[in-house]
């Protein structure tokens with residue numbers, strides 16, 4: 316196994332709307348699609364579809380949504396032996412998608428919140444990929460384990476959260492979008508400044524504009540291919556999964572991010588996070 320992905324698995328309840336409602340307002344949308352999602356599961360599926368040996372470490376409920384998630388992971392070739400079934404409903408993401416392909420999301424964590432430090436198992440991994448819809452202590456424990464074993468750590472800090480200095484020091488790279496970078500820096504999302512957090516390297520995803528890689532004091536911009544977006548949900552997850560595959564195959568960070576940008580661009584041309 317090359318990669319362990321630690322993160323969330325959600326059933327995505329997706330409704331297309333012409334525009335988002337303002338506070339106190341009601342708008343009508345499309346029929347609801349129930350699709351497999353969750354930042355962690357999306358990342359694992361992307362890596363699995365690219366042919367990597369990948370295991371997903373996360374938690375779902377003993378319900379139909381949990382089955383949906385497991386089926387999707389398996390069909391992408393992902394090892395699900397580390398998936399825990401908990402006595403909580405599978406996480407649900409309530410997603411609206413507007414005609415420009417942009418989304419907004421509310422997550423009800425459910426079983427994702429019941430993942431425990433004792434569930435962490437990264438035996439045999441060359442790369443650990445984590446994201447933050449699971450408890451922060453679990454992520455920090457996994458990062459510490461990985462660092463102790465010389466396993467490379469990719470962390471997609473989404474949704475953004477404060478992490479310990481020890482955890483930040485293990486990240487190679489930290490992956491964030493512009494909003495998350497601005498939050499972390501308390502101001503403009505200036506990519507080189509992310510290294511001031513103590514991370515070994517950083518990648519800022521820029522949506523249709525591609526990504527920026529910062530390492531060893533150098534900054535490299537990667538342009539994205541032009542595509543017509545249908546649904547941008549999960550583009551960052553696809554990016555991170557592909558980047559991890561590149562790193563696990565021995566690519567340098569810039570080449571791995573180039574693969575990530577191409578895969579993310581492809582991902583937004585189809586509906587759903589995993590589709």
Ligand code: RIB
Pocket residue numbers: 323325326327351352353354357407408420422448548549550551552588
């Ligand atoms: O990044 C997109 C994902 O965020 C969705 O699939 C949703 O489940 C939330 O986790």
